[in-house]
Amino acid sequence: MRALSTALLLAAAVLASAAPAAPAFAAETAKVVTGPASSPGGVSTATCPAGTHLTGGGYRLQPDATGPVRASGPTADATGWSAQAEHGSVVAFAVCETED
Template identity: 85%
Template sequence: MRLLKALPVLVLPALALPSALLLAGAPAAAAAETAKVVSGPPSSPGGVSTATCPLGTHLTGGGYRLQPDAAGPVRASGPTTDATGWSAQAEHGSVVAFAVCETED
């Protein structure tokens, strides 16, 4: 087993700068973002479920949940063509799509 030597820690004294100078280079606080998960209606067997983001929000992700009657793989899952929601389709059975939507406060 090889042991490493600890390096000495260098401690520097704090500089006495005016507080205005310290804040001048600080970045502005970003607006808070909030996430909301919306779900689409259950699809008909083999049909498509689409979850759409509410107005004033934008899509950041999504997914799906197979209903108990679903059999076989999911045929498709992804953003809608206009990127305002998420769609999913099961090979057989029902699926529910979910969209993760964010807004800035």
């Protein structure tokens, strides 16, 4: 019985060592960038820093905002996020990632 246990352990060790290595992937690091507060009714834009790419974004209405948000979405060149409130101020934020 002991010889069988030893043989099974040895076989398991050989199979484990023969398993292919997991592929290496670069880790991504997320960073949230905040744009400046807009003037009332104006646009706020948060731009991703060089070496990063946009993965999402959003906005935060300032206390003076009394109307709906007119627009919130990626910039035309997809390097940041813009937002605009109909009345009051808004702050845009962009979620940017870089590969390490």
